Amino acid sequence: MSEETGDTRSTRQARRPNYLSGFLVLLTIGSLAFAYAQWRARQRLEVAVENRYTQAFFELVSNVDNVQVALAKSLATGSPRLRVGALSDVWKQAGDAQANLNSLPVTQELLLRTSAFLTQVGDFAFVTARKTANQQEMTEEDWTRLATMKQQARELSEGLSKMLTSAVTGDIRWLQVARQADARTASGKAGGNVVTDGLTRVDEQVQHFPTLIYDGPFSDHVEDREPAGISGPDVSPAEAVEVAKRFVPFDASGYSTTVEDEIRGKIPAYRVRLEAPKNSGRPDAVVDVSRKGGKVVLMNIARDIGQEKLDLEQAVARAREFLSESGFGEMQPTFASQVGGVATIPFVGVQQGALVYPDMIKVKVALDSGDILSFDALSYLMSHRERTIPKAKISAAEARELLSPALEVQAEPRLAVIPIETVDTPEAVCWEFRGTSFGDEFYVYINVENGREESILQLIPTSEGTLTL
Amino acid sequence: MRRTKLVIALVTLCAAGAMLLLAFRGEGDAQVRGGQVDLLARVVAAEAEGEPYQGQVAVAAVIMNRVKSRQFPNTLSGVVFQPHAFESVTNGLIWRRSPSSAAYAAARDAINGYDPTYGCLFFWNPSKPVSGWIWSRQIAVRIGSHVFAR
Numbered sequence: 001m002s003e004e005t006g007d008t009r010s011t012r013q014a015r016r017p018n019y020l021s022g023f024l025v026l027l028t029i030g031s032l033a034f035a036y037a038q039w040r041a042r043q044r045l046e047v048a049v050e051n052r053y054t055q056a057f058f059e060l061v062s063n064v065d066n067v068q069v070a071l072a073k074s075l076a077t078g079s080p081r082l083r084v085g086a087l088s089d090v091w092k093q094a095g096d097a098q099a100n101l102n103s104l105p106v107t108q109e110l111l112l113r114t115s116a117f118l119t120q121v122g123d124f125a126f127v128t129a130r131k132t133a134n135q136q137e138m139t140e141e142d143w144t145r146l147a148t149m150k151q152q153a154r155e156l157s158e159g160l161s162k163m164l165t166s167a168v169t170g171d172i173r174w175l176q177v178a179r180q181a182d183a184r185t186a187s188g189k190a191g192g193n194v195v196t197d198g199l200t201r202v203d204e205q206v207q208h209f210p211t212l213i214y215d216g217p218f219s220d221h222v223e224d225r226e227p228a229g230i231s232g233p234d235v236s237p238a239e240a241v242e243v244a245k246r247f248v249p250f251d252a253s254g255y256s257t258t259v260e261d262e263i264r265g266k267i268p269a270y271r272v273r274l275e276a277p278k279n280s281g282r283p284d285a286v287v288d289v290s291r292k293g294g295k296v297v298l299m300n301i302a303r304d305i306g307q308e309k310l311d312l313e314q315a316v317a318r319a320r321e322f323l324s325e326s327g328f329g330e331m332q333p334t335f336a337s338q339v340g341g342v343a344t345i346p347f348v349g350v351q352q353g354a355l356v357y358p359d360m361i362k363v364k365v366a367l368d369s370g371d372i373l374s375f376d377a378l379s380y381l382m383s384h385r386e387r388t389i390p391k392a393k394i395s396a397a398e399a400r401e402l403l404s405p406a407l408e409v410q411a412e413p414r415l416a417v418i419p420i421e422t423v424d425t426p427e428a429v430c431w432e433f434r435g436t437s438f439g440d441e442f443y444v445y446i447n448v449e450n451g452r453e454e455s456i457l458q459l460i461p462t463s464e465g466t467l468t469l
Numbered sequence: 470m471r472r473t474k475l476v477i478a479l480v481t482l483c484a485a486g487a488m489l490l491l492a493f494r495g496e497g498d499a500q501v502r503g504g505q506v507d508l509l510a511r512v513v514a515a516e517a518e519g520e521p522y523q524g525q526v527a528v529a530a531v532i533m534n535r536v537k538s539r540q541f542p543n544t545l546s547g548v549v550f551q552p553h554a555f556e557s558v559t560n561g562l563i564w565r566r567s568p569s570s571a572a573y574a575a576a577r578d579a580i581n582g583y584d585p586t587y588g589c590l591f592f593w594n595p596s597k598p599v600s601g602w603i604w605s606r607q608i609a610v611r612i613g614s615h616v617f618a619r
Contacts, residue, residue, distance in 0.1 A: 098542065099544075102541065102542045102547060102551050103552065105552035105553065106552065107553050107600065108551065108553065108554055109600075109603075112540045115539065115540050116538075116540045119540075181553045182559070218539040261612075263587055263609055264607065264610070265586070265588055265610065265619075266588050286585075298583070298585060300522070300523055300585070302521075339577060340570065340573065340577070344577075362582065374578070378582075379582070
């Protein structure tokens, strides 16, 4: 401050800082109160999260214990009625255990095998329960599997129970576990604690579980299926480029081509990119060509969609034309859906008049111009082959008798080959009935060999306009 | 003296203001949380921002593959909200990004079964730090800035 300040000024000066300090004191108190409130809120949240994780862990432990008990019961009981009950319980408890396990705040790699084990236990229990309900005898193998699973579940249960003690005594701080997992994901450094060490041990025990082959969607034979629709010698990248250029639904001359990558997937393939000439305003395309046999697996053309001009039926006609130009024999569209200016139409194969659902090709059509936008033959190539369609032992009229009385049949039955998850026959030939029941629409499949109701599908109406064909 | 105090007062005021702002911003984030397509589109928007369309479908396809895999939860929400599965879910980014129409299209394509990764269960950006364990997975394909592995 300058020394020339007068009297009046110094009086004012003496007063003003008082206002200021008063204000500052108030602010400080306010801030402190605010900080305290925030800290309390944070405490509450932390406790809530901690409780949620603890609950998940407790439930996991009791789920796994129940799995083990129910498996033991299913082995001990002599009556199919009780066995179905026990196996259903295994299915439910294993599913809950899997969900609870995967809600624990640890990095995923610790849980992969235990998760897989729990899914398979539930899956196998479900399939066995269905078998029992169908009055089929359990095989010697089924018994051994159940017994091994029970043993594994017991070990799992014991491993988890040991950790439970630490959870009760407060040795497990889930938020700390979560923070360590965060750090681990961010830096790649591993850090151990009661939980990760315990779960690692448990997961390692599960590792020694043998390959499981049984009827069920999660069985090993389903996951390791080889593509049936691909044969022939390997093609070179240059040949793949030629295949791609011939396949795309436009004149590809003038396009520059590159083999972007070699995909090591279920179907090893070359990923060919076709780039439009600069400023031509034409879209690029990506085409995957299988190394073996040089078949197009996937094609995608990305571009913006303009004003819709075509309706679904015209789109279906356009897609059908594209498939026949590409050398696919008779294919039948099953339904079509439209959203965002594009129509997606799954086509299925036809053999001896039967719809072959596993041989599915999906085609996407732009509704502004009718251009083909994408093509997906992965399912087709995984399963396509010449099939023998047996002569139906059960006639359509006989099959109709087997339907639920609550199902009102709406259309003539058709023959259909549908996928089922059994080891010996991954597919079944069925009569397909379309009908309604209490206002809902269904597809029901009756096996032509033995009259078994193999599958039932509900047609769920969505806002994304569907067209049933 | 006076100026110093004024500065202190201002700083305190700003800090308090910032704290208040931070406290209320958290409330405003809640959104109408739609169905499955919306959820998937949100993860795509947050995880595959700036990726080519094929790369966006690929990220959505990985999530769909996890739902089908026995090693992961068997529902879409189970997979998406599995702790530490996706960084954008852990840090809340999925609720701050509005999915573009491309993200929605990618989500729908993946739900319809289009899978440019051929059954992959993992993806990561090799230029960012990731846990060393992930490199032990078999890499199937590289799309945009991500690698995809089974």
